[in-house]
Amino acid sequence: MEKVIQTLKRIDGEKRIPVLKMEIDYELQTLYDALQANEEGQIKESKQKLERLRSELIHLEA
Incomplete structure (x- = not known):
């Protein structure tokens, strides 16, 4: 379950960056x-x- 949550957060973050x-x-x-x-x-x-x-972008790119 933890891996699913991490995957969803990563996908949301990738959409947020642009x-x-x-x-x-x-x-x-x-x-x-x-x-x-x-x-x-x-x-x-x-x-x-x-x-x-800037802080949000750094957080998402990490």
Whole structure:
């Protein structure tokens, strides 16, 4: 049963990785726009979100 659960988690993770990469790209664009407009609040929010997304990606790729 444990192997079945691990297999399902791996398959779900493999499906999540491309979506996660798109989310990172979008958030990087949002950060770039915020930097250009000098919007401190959005810059901070985007950096925090990127850190969470990065951690999730590292976890899934491991």
